Amino acid sequence: MTITEFLLFILTAALAGMFLCGANDLATIFVALECLSLCSYLLSGYTKRDVRSNEATMKYLLMGGASSSILVYGLSWLYGLSGGEIELQEIVNGLINTQMYNSPGIWIAVISITVGIGFKLSLVPFHQWTPDVYEGSPTPVVAFLSVTSKVAVSALATRLFDIIFYFSSNEWHLLLEILAILSMISGNFIAFTQTSMKRMLAYSSIGQIGYILIGIINGNSNNGYASMITYMLFYIFMNLGTFACIVLFSLRTGTDNIRDYTGLYTKDPFLALSLASCLLSLGGIPPLAGFFGKLYLFWCGWQAGSYLLVSTGLFMSVISIYYYLKIIKLLITERNREITPHVQNYRLSSSISKNFIELSMIVCLVASVTLGIVMSPIIAIAQETFLF
Template sequence: MPANFVPPSGVEYIRVLPEIILAAVATLIMVLEPLTPAPRKRALGYLALAGFAGALAGAAAAGWRTGPAFSGMLEVDGFATFFRLLVILAGLLVTLVSFPYLRREEAESGEYYALLLYSVAGQTIMVSAADLIVLFIGLEISSIASYVLAGYMRREKLANEAAAKYFLLGSFATAFLLYGIALIYGATGTTRLNGIAQVLSDPRMAPAGILTGTAVALMLVGFAFKISAAPFQVWAPDVYQGAPSPVAAFLAAGPKAAAFAVLLRVFMTAFAPLTGRWLAIMWSLSLLTMIVGNFAALLQTNIKRLLAYSSIAHAGYVLVAVTAHSEEGVQAAMFYLTVYVFMNIGAFAVVAYFSRKGERYVEIEDLAGLGVRQPVLAALFAVILLSLIGVPPTAGFLGKFYIFQAAVKADLLWLTVLGLLNSAVAAYYYLRLIVIMYMKEPGDSLLELPGMAVSTRAALWTSAAAVVVLGLFPALIR
C-alpha cells in the first residue's frame, strides 16, 4: 500500500449508501431467484420495493452528510441528492406499475427487478459523479440494464426490434461520448470536472480551442442521444413502442432525468469556461427538439408513440432551461424534471393497465368511452394530460412558467416565444386524448376491462397527486 494512501472513512461509505443498498438488494434478488418457485416470484418484487425504499432513506442520509467520497470521485451535494431521490422514486413507482403487468404477461421473474435496481444504481452514480470516468461507468450501468429491459419480452417481435435498435444506437452514442472524454483528457490532463474547469479557465494553461470545442461537441452528441434531443431522437418512438409499457415509463423517467443531471453538471461546471461556444448549439438543439417532438406527436395514432414524441418535446423544454445557463435555469430544470417524471409514469401506468394482455389496445381510438366506464381512472389521466399541456393549477404549468421565466431573464426572447408557441401546438394532441376519452361512444376495446390492480392504482394516484400538490405548493421542492 502506498504511504500516502488514506483508506475511505466511515462517512464516505455513508455517502455511497444508496448505491450500496441498491446493488446489494439487486444481488440478493439474483441469488434468491433460482430458489423461488414460479408462483411466488412476486416476493422478489416486494424485496425490490423494499430496496428502493431503503435506498431513498440511504440517499437522504447521504444528503445529510454532504461532501466528496472516494478520493473525490463522487461529490454528494444538494444537486446530487435531489436527483438521487428522484431516480430512486421513479424506480419505485415503475416497480409498482410492473407488478400487475408482469403477472398479466406471465413474465414475472427476479431478473426484471434486479435489472431495474441495477439501472437505478447506475443513475445514482451518474448524478453524483465528480469525475468523467465514474460518470461514464454509471451511464453504462444504467444504459446496459435499460437495453436489456427494453427487450425483456423477448418473444415479442417489436420488443426485439426495440432492444436491438436501442442497443446499437446507444452504443454508438456512447462511443461519441467516450471519444469526447478521451479528447478532453488529452487536452486538459484530468478527468475531474472541477479540474477541467480550472485548466480551461486559466489562459496560460488553456489548450487549443478547436480541440476542446471538438471534445465538447462529441460529448454533447452522447448526452443528446441519452436525453433524446433532436436530431438524435430517432430511436425513442420505436423503443418506447416496442418496450413493455412499465419499461417505457422507466426509460422516459429515470435514465432521462439522470442524463439531464449529468448534462447540467458537466456543462455548468467543467465546460463553464466555454459557455460562449456551446450556448448557440444548445439553443438550436432545444428549439429543434421542441419542434420535432410536438409536430411529430400530432401525427401519431399509437398512444405509446405519442407519449414518446411528447417525451422528446419535454426534453426540449428542459433544454431551454439549460440554455438559460443560470442558477435559476438549473432550478427550473430540476423542478420540471421532477414534475415530468410523475406525469410520465402516471401516463404510462394508464397505458400499461389499459393495453391488456400482449398490449393489444394501444391505439388512441381504443380510449373511447373510458370516461364513462372508468370515471376515476379517466379523471386521473385527464389531470396528468392537463399537466402535460401546462394548464394551471397543475405542476406542468408552473414547470413551464419557471423555465420560460429563466429564459426571459437570460435574454432568450426568441426561444421563449417559439417555446410557448410549441406548447400551444402540444395542447392539441393531449386534448385529443381527453376528447376521445369523454366524448366518444365506448367501443369494443372497453369490453372485459378488468379492475385496476392496487399497486398500479397507488402509482397512478401518487403521480396525479404529486402533479397537483407540486402545482399548488411548488416550494416543497424548490
Template sequence: MNKSDLLSLIPLWILSSAAILIFFSISVKRNHKVIFVITVLSLLVDFFFLTTYSRHHLQSVEPLLIIDGFGIFNIGLILLTTLVVVLISYAYFEQREERKEEYYILIILAAMGSAILVISNHFVSLFLGLEILSVSLYALIAYLRKRERSDEAGIKYLILAAFSSAFLLFGMALVYATTGSMEFSGIAAWLTQAHEMPLMVVVGFCMMIVGIGFKLGVVPFHMWTPDVYEGSPAPVTAFIATVSKGGMVALLVRFFNALNGYQYSSFTLIFTILAISSMFIGNVLALRQTNIKRLLAYSSIAHLGYLLVAFLAGEKLGIEAMIFYLVAYFITTLGAFGILATLSDKERDAERLEDYRGLLWRRPLTAIVFSAALLSLAGIPLTAGFVGKFYVIAAGIHTHRWLLVVALVINSVIGLYYYIRLVAVMFDQQQESRPVQELRPLVYIVSSVTMAILALSLFWIGVSPEGMVALIRSVL
C-alpha cells in the same frame, strides 16, 4: 477511502445488495410477490437512509464522486421514481407468462447506474454509471421477447447506444489527451489557464454532446425514441422517459457548471439549436400519431427541448427551474404511463387511440387521472406542468433568452392540440368494444393507490408549489 467515504456510498451499496439478494432469492425459488416486496423495501430503506443520514453528511469521494445537496436530491428523485415504476410493474407483469423476477434485478441496476451519473465528478465514474444504466436498459427494453417489436426495439437501442457511447468515449479521450485530466474540476482549471479552447478540446466536447444528446433523445439524435417507447413494456418506457433521461440531465448540469460552459458562445449556440429543433420537430411529429406510446415519445423530445431552455438560462434561477420542471415532468409522465400499463392486457399494451375511446364512461377515475396527466403535459393551470413551464419561461426571460422563450410558447400551443385530442377521445360517448382483462382486485390495489398519489401530487404541486421550490433552493 476512509469511514466517511464508505458511509456516503451506502445508498449505492443498498441498491447493489438488493440486486444480489434478489438474484439469490430467484435461485432458491421463483416467487413474484416476494421479489416485488424485497425490491420495494430496498428502495424505501435506501430513500430513508438518504434523507436521514446522507443529506446531513455531504462528502466528496475523491476523485470520482461528489455527494452534495444537488446529488442527494436527484438520487432521492431517482429512488422515488423507480419505486413508482416498480409499483405499477407488479400488476403489469402478474398477467404475463414471461419470467418476471429478473426484471426487478435489471430495474434496480438501471437505477443504480443513473444514481452514479448524478454524483459523477470524473469521466471514469460517468462512463461506469452510463454503461450500468445502458446495459440494463438493453435487456429491459426487449424483456417481453414474445411480443411484436420488442426484439426490434432492443436491437435498435443496443446498436445506437453503442455508437453514442463510442462518440462519448472518443470525446473524453480527446479532452484527456489535451488537458491531462479526467476530473471535471481539473479540466476546468486547465481551460482557465489556457485562456482559449484548443481545437482538440472543442472536437472532444462536440463528440461528447453527440453521446449525451443520444441519451437525452433530443433532435437530431432522437431516431430511437419512438421505436423504443413503442416496443418496450409500459413500465420500462416510463423508466426510460424519467430516470434514464433525468440522470443524464443532472450530469449535464454538473459538468457544464463545473466548466462554466456558459462563457463559451459556441456551446450555448449548439444547445440553443438542439432546444429549438427538439421543441418544433417533437411537437410537429406528435401531431400525426395515433399510437399513444409514439405520441408520448415525440412529446418527450419536445419536453427535453423545454428543459434545455432552463439549462441555457443558467444561473441559480435556471437550475431551480430545471429541477422543478424535472420533478413535474417525472410525476406527470409516470401518471400517463401508469394508466397505460393499468389498461394493458397480456396480449398487448393499450397504446392505440381507439383503446381510450369512451374511457370516461367505462372507467371514470382512470380517465380523470389520465386527463390530468395530459393536461399537465400541456401546461394547463392548476397542474404541476403549468408551474414548471412558467418557471422555465421566467428563467429564460431573466437571462434574456427571448428566442428560446418565444419558441417554447409557440410549441406549448402546438402541443396543446394533440393532448386535448386524446382527452376528447376519452370523453367520446361512442364506447370501444375491446374488453379489458380484469385481474384479481388485490393485484390492482397497488397500481390504483399509486395512480391516486401521483394525481394528488400533480395538483398539489400545481396549486401550492412553495414547498417544492423551498426544498429545491435548500439543496443548491
C-alpha cells in the same frame, strides 16, 4: 416472464442513475452511464418473444453504443488536453495550466459530448431510436426509462457543460439552443400524427426535453437550474401517472392504440379522469402542476434573455395541448356507436399487481394536480441543494 432478473435490472439501472447524478470524474461517469445503458437495453428487450421488442432493443443497442462511443471520444480529448486528469475540476485546472482551453481540441470535445448527450436525451436529430423503443418495450420499462434517463443525463450535462466548458459557454449555449428548438418543434408536430399512445408520448417527451434544456442553458443566471429541477420533478409525476393509466388500460384490453380509448369514461370514469388530468398537466393547463412548472421555467429563461427559446416553448406548449385534448375528447365520448370493442368488453379486474399500479396512479395524479400549490418551498429547496 421471470421477475427476479427484471427487478435486478431495474435496481441496477436506478443505482447507476444515482451515481451518474453525482459523478465528478470521467471514470465514474463512464461506468455509471454504461451500467444504466446496458440495463436499459436488456429491459427494452425483456419480452423477447415480441417482434417489436426485439426490434426496439436492437435499435436501442446499436444507436446507444454509437452514442456512447462518441461521448467517450469527447471525454478522451478532455483527458489528453488537461494533461491526464480525470476529475472535473482538475480537468479545468489542467486546461488552464496547459493553455488548451481555446484549442481546436476543445471544440471537438464540445461537439462530441453534445452529440453523445443528445442521443441519451433524445434530442432532435438524435432521436431516431426513441419512438421505436417506446412502442416496442414493455410499458413499465418505458415509464421507468422515460424519467430515469432524462434526470440522470440532465444532471450529467449540467456538470460537464457548466464546470468544464465555461471557457466556451457561448458556443455550447448556441448548440443546445439549436437542439432545444428543433426538439420542441419536431417533437410536438410529429406527435400530431401518431396513432399509438406510446409513440405519441415518445414524441411528447422529445418536446418536453426541449423545454428542460431552457433551464440547463440558463443555469447560472436567474435560477435556471432551480427551474429545471422544479419542472423535472413535476414532469416525473405527470409522465409516470400517464404511463400508469396506459399500463392499466393495456392490461385490461390488450391495446395501446389511441382510438381504442374511445368511450373509456363510460366504463371506468376514474381511469379516464386520471389520464385526462395527467395529460392536461403535461400540456400546461392551469391550475395543474405542469402549468406552474412551465411558467417558472419560461420566466427564468425570459429573465436570462433567451427570448427565442421561451417564445418557441410557449408556442409549442399551446400546440401540444391540441393532441392531448384530442385524446381527452375520445375518452369522454358517450355515444355507444363510437365506443370501440375494447371498451365495450372492458372489465374492471382486481389483483395485487393492478392494485399497486392504481395506487401509483393515484399518487401521481395527486402530485400532478396539487404540487403547483406548494411550489415556493420546492423552489427554495432546489435553489439551496443544487450545488456542484
